Amino acid sequence: MTPHDPPKKLTRKDFVSDQEVRWCPGCGDYAIVAAVQKTLPELGVSREKTVFISGIGCSSRFPYYMNTYGFHTIHGRAPALATGVKLANPELDVWVITGDGDGLSIGGNHFLHLLRRNVNLQIILFNNRIYGLTKGQYSPTSLIGKRSPSTPLGSIDYPVTPAAFALGCGARHVSRAIDIDAKNLGEMLKRAHAFQGTGMIEVFQNCPVFNDGAFTHFTERATAADTQLHLEHGKPMIFGKDRSRGLRLRPGSLDVEVVTIGEDGITEADLLVHDETNRAQAFLLAGLEPPSFPVALGVLYSSPAASFEGALLAQNEQATASAGVGDIDKLLRKGHTWTVSGE
Amino acid sequence: MTPHDPPKKLTRKDFVSDQEVRWCPGCGDYAIVAAVQKTLPELGVSREKTVFISGIGCSSRFPYYMNTYGFHTIHGRAPALATGVKLANPELDVWVITGDGDGLSIGGNHFLHLLRRNVNLQIILFNNRIYGLTKGQYSPTSLIGKRSPSTPLGSIDYPVTPAAFALGCGARHVSRAIDIDAKNLGEMLKRAHAFQGTGMIEVFQNCPVFNDGAFTHFTERATAADTQLHLEHGKPMIFGKDRSRGLRLRPGSLDVEVVTIGEDGITEADLLVHDETNRAQAFLLAGLEPPSFPVALGVLYSSPAASFEGALLAQNEQATASAGVGDIDKLLRKGHTWTVSGE
Amino acid sequence: MDTFAASQGDRESLESVVIRFAGDSGDGMQLTGTQFTQSTALMGNDLATFPDFPAEIRAPAGTTFGVSGFQIHFASRDIMTPGDAPDVLVAMNPAALKVNLRDLKPGGMVVINTGAFTSGNLKKAGYTADPLEDGTLAPYRTLRLDISKLTLAAVESFELGTKEALRCKNMWTLGLMMWMFDRDREPTVKWLKGKFAKKPEIADANIAALNAGHAYGETAEMPSGIGCYTVPKADLAPGTYRNITGNESTSWGLIAGAQLAGLQIILGSYPITPASTILHTLANLKQFGVVTFQAEDEIAAICAAIGASYAGSLGVTTTSGPGVALKGEALGLAVATELPLVLVDVQRGGPSTGLPTKTEQSDLLQAVYGRNGDCPLAVVAASTPGDCFDAAIEAVRLAVKYMTPVILLTDGSLANGAEPWKIPSMADYKPFPATFRTETEGFHPFLRDQATLARVWARPGTPGLEHRIGGLEKGYDSGNISYDPDNHHKMTKVRAAKIAGIADDIPLQALDQGEVGDDILVVGWGSTYGSISQGVRAARRRGVKVAHAQIRHLSPLPKNLGELLRSFKKILVPELNNGMLVKLLRSEFLVDAQGLNKIAGQPFKVAEIEAAIASHLES
Amino acid sequence: MDTFAASQGDRESLESVVIRFAGDSGDGMQLTGTQFTQSTALMGNDLATFPDFPAEIRAPAGTTFGVSGFQIHFASRDIMTPGDAPDVLVAMNPAALKVNLRDLKPGGMVVINTGAFTSGNLKKAGYTADPLEDGTLAPYRTLRLDISKLTLAAVESFELGTKEALRCKNMWTLGLMMWMFDRDREPTVKWLKGKFAKKPEIADANIAALNAGHAYGETAEMPSGIGCYTVPKADLAPGTYRNITGNESTSWGLIAGAQLAGLQIILGSYPITPASTILHTLANLKQFGVVTFQAEDEIAAICAAIGASYAGSLGVTTTSGPGVALKGEALGLAVATELPLVLVDVQRGGPSTGLPTKTEQSDLLQAVYGRNGDCPLAVVAASTPGDCFDAAIEAVRLAVKYMTPVILLTDGSLANGAEPWKIPSMADYKPFPATFRTETEGFHPFLRDQATLARVWARPGTPGLEHRIGGLEKGYDSGNISYDPDNHHKMTKVRAAKIAGIADDIPLQALDQGEVGDDILVVGWGSTYGSISQGVRAARRRGVKVAHAQIRHLSPLPKNLGELLRSFKKILVPELNNGMLVKLLRSEFLVDAQGLNKIAGQPFKVAEIEAAIASHLES
Numbered sequence A, B: 001m002t003p004h005d006p007p008k009k010l011t012r013k014d015f016v017s018d019q020e021v022r023w024c025p026g027c028g029d030y031a032i033v034a035a036v037q038k039t040l041p042e043l044g045v046s047r048e049k050t051v052f053i054s055g056i057g058c059s060s061r062f063p064y065y066m067n068t069y070g071f072h073t074i075h076g077r078a079p080a081l082a083t084g085v086k087l088a089n090p091e092l093d094v095w096v097i098t099g100d101g102d103g104l105s106i107g108g109n110h111f112l113h114l115l116r117r118n119v120n121l122q123i124i125l126f127n128n129r130i131y132g133l134t135k136g137q138y139s140p141t142s143l144i145g146k147r148s149p150s151t152p153l154g155s156i157d158y159p160v161t162p163a164a165f166a167l168g169c170g171a172r173h174v175s176r177a178i179d180i181d182a183k184n185l186g187e188m189l190k191r192a193h194a195f196q197g198t199g200m201i202e203v204f205q206n207c208p209v210f211n212d213g214a215f216t217h218f219t220e221r222a223t224a225a226d227t228q229l230h231l232e233h234g235k236p237m238i239f240g241k242d243r244s245r246g247l248r249l250r251p252g253s254l255d256v257e258v259v260t261i262g263e264d265g266i267t268e269a270d271l272l273v274h275d276e277t278n279r280a281q282a283f284l285l286a287g288l289e290p291p292s293f294p295v296a297l298g299v300l301y302s303s304p305a306a307s308f309e310g311a312l313l314a315q316n317e318q319a320t321a322s323a324g325v326g327d328i329d330k331l332l333r334k335g336h337t338w339t340v341s342g343e
Numbered sequence C, D: 001m002d003t004f005a006a007s008q009g010d011r012e013s014l015e016s017v018v019i020r021f022a023g024d025s026g027d028g029m030q031l032t033g034t035q036f037t038q039s040t041a042l043m044g045n046d047l048a049t050f051p052d053f054p055a056e057i058r059a060p061a062g063t064t065f066g067v068s069g070f071q072i073h074f075a076s077r078d079i080m081t082p083g084d085a086p087d088v089l090v091a092m093n094p095a096a097l098k099v100n101l102r103d104l105k106p107g108g109m110v111v112i113n114t115g116a117f118t119s120g121n122l123k124k125a126g127y128t129a130d131p132l133e134d135g136t137l138a139p140y141r142t143l144r145l146d147i148s149k150l151t152l153a154a155v156e157s158f159e160l161g162t163k164e165a166l167r168c169k170n171m172w173t174l175g176l177m178m179w180m181f182d183r184d185r186e187p188t189v190k191w192l193k194g195k196f197a198k199k200p201e202i203a204d205a206n207i208a209a210l211n212a213g214h215a216y217g218e219t220a221e222m223p224s225g226i227g228c229y230t231v232p233k234a235d236l237a238p239g240t241y242r243n244i245t246g247n248e249s250t251s252w253g254l255i256a257g258a259q260l261a262g263l264q265i266i267l268g269s270y271p272i273t274p275a276s277t278i279l280h281t282l283a284n285l286k287q288f289g290v291v292t293f294q295a296e297d298e299i300a301a302i303c304a305a306i307g308a309s310y311a312g313s314l315g316v317t318t319t320s321g322p323g324v325a326l327k328g329e330a331l332g333l334a335v336a337t338e339l340p341l342v343l344v345d346v347q348r349g350g351p352s353t354g355l356p357t358k359t360e361q362s363d364l365l366q367a368v369y370g371r372n373g374d375c376p377l378a379v380v381a382a383s384t385p386g387d388c389f390d391a392a393i394e395a396v397r398l399a400v401k402y403m404t405p406v407i408l409l410t411d412g413s414l415a416n417g418a419e420p421w422k423i424p425s426m427a428d429y430k431p432f433p434a435t436f437r438t439e440t441e442g443f444h445p446f447l448r449d450q451a452t453l454a455r456v457w458a459r460p461g462t463p464g465l466e467h468r469i470g471g472l473e474k475g476y477d478s479g480n481i482s483y484d485p486d487n488h489h490k491m492t493k494v495r496a497a498k499i500a501g502i503a504d505d506i507p508l509q510a511l512d513q514g515e516v517g518d519d520i521l522v523v524g525w526g527s528t529y530g531s532i533s534q535g536v537r538a539a540r541r542r543g544v545k546v547a548h549a550q551i552r553h554l555s556p557l558p559k560n561l562g563e564l565l566r567s568f569k570k571i572l573v574p575e576l577n578n579g580m581l582v583k584l585l586r587s588e589f590l591v592d593a594q595g596l597n598k599i600a601g602q603p604f605k606v607a608e609i610e611a612a613i614a615s616h617l618e619s
């Protein structure tokens, strides 16, 4: 380990690298990189201990723009690379950057195993429901009927819902934000960072070139209040322009419905209260979609547990404690040996 | 297509191949192959249209024992191979055979995409919570603390729950059975086969050599009634030796509790009624585990939708209908051409 | 355009011209180039093109890494390369000038949109001084126009927003260049009408810009050194021609091959540059019975193709280098189970992600050797964009006839480059129908045709042929799993002999130019065909005794190749890699072949080949 | 055991003996063999072993595919192979006899457990007649005993169930064989006590069986032709010895190498036969600072290793052929980012799943060429089980010094085979500590050491060295992404030169036997060392002028190799594949090397090498 000075007070600019940004004008990625650059100083982290690891895709160029350590790896494999980094040096603060193609198409398996292992790092999934870098083919999150160069008659695969998938994988911290909603995004970055384990953030990211407006039905300012449900642990699930609507458990079944406070005698007390630690509830929330439901944003699920690298490295300490620091000469001579003397 | 005679009445024996079975004595795989061989004649399928496709693992030797078409492919890739088979010939009746390592470790990504696409085939996951073929390393479904050749101090990864994972992937038919419970297993095979889409069956399979008794805490005859919950659509969730216990929704939250009928004024009417089409409920059921809860068996979730190959091949028909059967000479001459005459 | 010179009055006749259109990614240079090409093709010139995209993503306007280029070489004689250096550079902004000027021939012409030479753009391009002023352009003839302004004026009446209106400046420029080189605007007008059928005002504005650019040339007085030209028809073989890119012709060749085999294609593919457009093209041709499946990853793509072949279709998978690296294990399964399969590898710059949008030939050894075990398969390469059609048919033929995976190697320059192509007629191709086993008597799945050594193809669904196959070794006489030592030896030898035997079924290696007895043989493969061919021709014109052979079949190699090679004293092997074919030739035939290697993401220049021949002869 | 003959009274002294223990998978033959080996090693004989497991899974008892074998060759002179053909076959059941009898030397001895020759077992083994009766055994000397019954009697007093009791029959057999060849039972007794420490009655029963077998030999009258023997000590170099398998010594070598480099190992691995036991061994050695990570798949395994190297540890990944095929793309990333990495490939029979439990050398070309792009790396091979230790250290050294992935090739026969190994002392190895950049002045991540061309290693966590790397091409002078054509050419050449330069840092190729001027040179690599060495020795004894070179460094090849090869008129290259090294030698040095190829999942027999030398000399 190199000596580590107490972090001096850094600013956003300290995290901006000297590389020219190569995203299309108007790309949602700009807002995300800005949010990260703004948030890092607030987290009090140092540049040298921060590492961004990405796969391949437009989003995966992210590390180049961060004045920290960075590794732009190969398509889909960033979670595995990042796991190796944490095993080698658990003190590093690792952020994995991936896209809906990179993370859920070619990289789906590593995404699964990273989440279930609960390696202590943050993973930001840039979901633009399209393959940007390869010029606009549909992705695993594209909605059915998506016309793209590879699906001229419209896609037919049922899309995967990243948050639901993550929960199925055993993820322990699942959250959601919108590229241009800097406030909530910043908050989600902080929450994921604070989480001891894999903090997963899905960011709905607009690709103006190949999939413009994929999320406008719930990101538009005008209708946001009615189409977004901002979750807060311990708080009832309220939304709507005048905060008059809410989610209620449909009596006697595992299902929710939208209700209006004040109508049919419904009060705030009838609403479902968000419990971040309830996995089944998070799964249900992950599946809600406009127009029938608002989109659930914020921390859907958060339930800490030991981190993978922590437990693994503890075994190394345990082994050393019980067997002593390994001595190779002794190792080679353990068990049956015999000596031939020079006669 | 080769001409296809109406299937003659076949028996179990017709589905037994001439290859010697190479599993260890006592392996749960024997019971599963027997159940499949017994069930196929009951489904009225023909040998020549039936195809078993597997990856690599003890379980993946399955196709050799079936007197049908079979393909023992490479590790983890059977779902992708099988998708290709269905695209080439949707009339084939395809069964994918995989293990917890084959399907959820190296093959996790293909498992995900097969399920979300809803290709019309059946997939049987032999879950013995261990890598059998490679001599006993822990697998993604091994419980924490599993001592194995690669984890002498015990495994530390949180296991994946196959049914919950499948639901997160967007699976539309998720069921569970026990290797030696021939009745329920046969039933599940039939249900999966009847399902138009990917019918997923997780089979708890004992590996007496490397992971003996992994499931005895709920498969033992003596305690089975108290540790198994057999789901039936539209029926209340009752279990227990004298069928006196049941699952109830914990009032006001997305959570269940075990209750005793007759105690505290609880009647059957208070119990949760199984709804196969409720995905969030299925997710919750998938996570129930002894000793606090019984293990949910049977069809956890079933919600049909168009099959992938059906929709894809329909596009081909649509294209042909609108553009006419392709004529290559015309294709080559479409667009700008010019003629050079021999002067 | 050796004879290129100024002229003011009548059109000067030129034998050949190389123009490079260059601008920002957003400037529509690819379209401009394509339309110029289309029109040039219709004029009856021979031509070759080379589009050069920016790497990966649309960069912010004005930056050098966002520059997009399109080079066209057209002539009244037959040509085979997009040209070494442009005679004319069209630079739509400072970045385009910055990146491309160094390639321009001394004394060449630069057409400049001065309207884009703002101080902001100059800075973005990395210019500290204005190249229009500081003498940078002194060695060249320049035509400086504020194309932006001229375009705005031309489309004023359509009342588009400024942004929309400025989008027409590529058409204005195209119009001007069409005037300059005497091209017909009609095809472009037609194309614009079709493309913007739903937005006729946009079509009309573009047409107006096109015409205005042309009119400008007709009427405005040109500075000295700038004239107008004509390039007479080339003497092409009679027939109907079209312009074609390599990825198009690969796609069509696959369809044609499948039809000749009587099979449907199942394409399993995962998008990757520069192979993706094959997937796109085939996805639009479903009426040909092609099923296209965009898989979740490279491995699933090939595995689905293998599954499809197992089920009796022709499995195809298309990718580029990194994708091939991922497919190695599955390729091995196809070799072991002896199933037909075509893998198209559109090679690009490596290693690793490398230079994704640049061309290279560095997957040859991966194609031949990149799998575990003794794992032989057939490898075929295409040499020009149009040739991809025949190469694809050949790949399908070998795959089906020999029950083997075949790797078809093309590359980025073939994929995106275009050339006029004499359209063949399907009637001229001999069908090679696949046969499926139906006879149950004596059947086992590894029964072989004694001539080809191909195993039988027994489709699931066929009554009585139920069988199991897999990646484990199989008994020669039963097809069942076999761990027998001698059997494994025999099967390994049979698999090798099957591929080696293809040599009896492919043409003998011919010389493209020159003859046995010449002083030196230049041996190439793949997309270097044009450069080598022209380089050799030039050297021969100078009296050098040099011959040229271009190898299509790389595994197995042609039967007579060793003898042919040994009949030359010197052998030069130009490759766009660090030396791969040269290794195969040396090890196979023990000839002292020497490499000429360029690993710069770009095709050989004709001059580079010529120079290498000269220096190799001296050495 | 050429001098093998019957004797009844005193022990007859033999120079060498080959015994094969064979039985059902459940019969504990591997244990029996290992214990016999242990004891033989302690007796001071030289020895080599070859375990031969059934493929993949435990098969139902009594079947031929469930037969497990363990061959040991021990002698009073130095030997290097497990022996061509057994002198003694121990057959615990009919299937074992069926599978192994054909390998026995004519006139050899068969020890048979007649108790297992039930009609059921005969049928399972595929015998239609009883081989004990039908003359099958006539060419051999047989010792027929109902070992099952004798064992039951021996352990009667322990009141085990019959099944448990019968489990002791391998110890009974071992006791008998120890009597026959004069081995010490003590180490086995000790081992049994340790192994069954928690079940002392099982330990005692086994010991009783062992002793009973021995006593049987002492007391019972042997049939004619069966005697008792002794094999005197071998003349081994002085030192402390142990018995070691290749996978053990590979594991230990990796640890030793990491310690010499001052690095911790992060092993990313996915289980696969026959490599898994390296993972198992290292998982048990956490006190050496090795972190073992069983990844979700082959790709994650290597990617985690690359991540670990990026973070400043030594990333290692272990696998076999199909796993290597999957790791190609990631290997390319490690080459492009120039990170140290050791990939251990324990080769097995291919292609595809092939023969997973059998040995082969067919990944050589995959190791050298199996990636997209020009993607050079170093390749090192181990030649004996014990040599895996030094080969692993060498792989680590090159990886760290040259910032490159290194592939270490071993194979199934090395992995599971054992030999007595003179234990080295760590003090005899020169450390090669890794250095990490800390100086910020003038830093960029692709700064190179001008001697080795290795780039600097700048560990995340180091203040002031923040930087970004990746798989895209990098500028030689900045380390930033570069699409510049000339830069790509330069970087490709530098990557190649770095690997080629390793040739200056490895030993010159020496001759193991013979000298320049001999009539023929036999060139091998990897596990063929023992067979070639003995084959050459035998030929030389017969007066043939034959030399032997075994190549450790396969990429780059030793500097003097070309010269050495060219100084022989004939070159023979035996390989357990269809011809791979021979291709490299021919293309690199243009020498007419010829292959001797065996692709049967088994090592060469000494006699096969000898015969090939003879026939090659004649040709």
Ligand SMILES: Cc1ncc(C[n+]2csc(CCOP(=O)(O)OP(=O)(O)O)c2C)c(N)n1
Binding pocket: A056, A057, A058, A059, A060, A075, A098, A099, A100, A101, A102, A103, A126, A128, A130, A131, A132, A133, A134, A139, C270, C271, C272, C273, C298, C322, C323, C326, D329
């Ligand atoms: C092995 C391999 N196959 C294919 C590709 C091509 N490729 C690069 S990025 C990408 C998809 C990117 O999509 P996504 O992850 O959603 O990122 P986005 O560009 O949308 O941010 C693909 C298919 C590759 N780089 N490597």
Ligand SMILES: Cc1ncc(C[n+]2csc(CCOP(=O)(O)OP(=O)(O)O)c2C)c(N)n1
Binding pocket: B056, B057, B058, B059, B060, B075, B098, B099, B100, B101, B102, B103, B126, B128, B130, B131, B132, B133, B134, B139, D270, D271, D272, D273, D298, D322, D323, D326
């Ligand atoms: C590429 C590759 N890597 C590793 C292996 C080794 N391998 C074979 S089966 C297997 C795991 C089997 O586990 P599972 O799928 O649970 O099947 P089981 O044997 O338990 O039925 C592994 C790791 C392989 N065959 N191929």
Ligand code: SF4
Binding pocket: A022, A023, A024, A026, A027, A028, A029, A058, A059, A128, A132, A133, A206, A207, A208, A209, A210, C057, C058
């Ligand atoms: S293609 Fe889409 S995602 Fe990629 S940089 Fe452009 S706008 Fe952003």
Ligand code: SF4
Binding pocket: B022, B023, B024, B026, B027, B028, B029, B058, B059, B128, B132, B133, B206, B207, B208, B209, B210, D057, D058
């Ligand atoms: S190892 Fe386990 S899973 Fe495999 S065949 Fe034996 S008992 Fe069955």
Ligand SMILES: [Mg+2]
Binding pocket: A057, A099, A100, A101, A126, A127, A128, A129, A130, A131, A132, A139
């Ligand atoms: Mg995307």
Ligand SMILES: [Mg+2]
Binding pocket: B057, B099, B100, B101, B126, B127, B128, B129, B130, B131, B132, B139
């Ligand atoms: Mg398993």
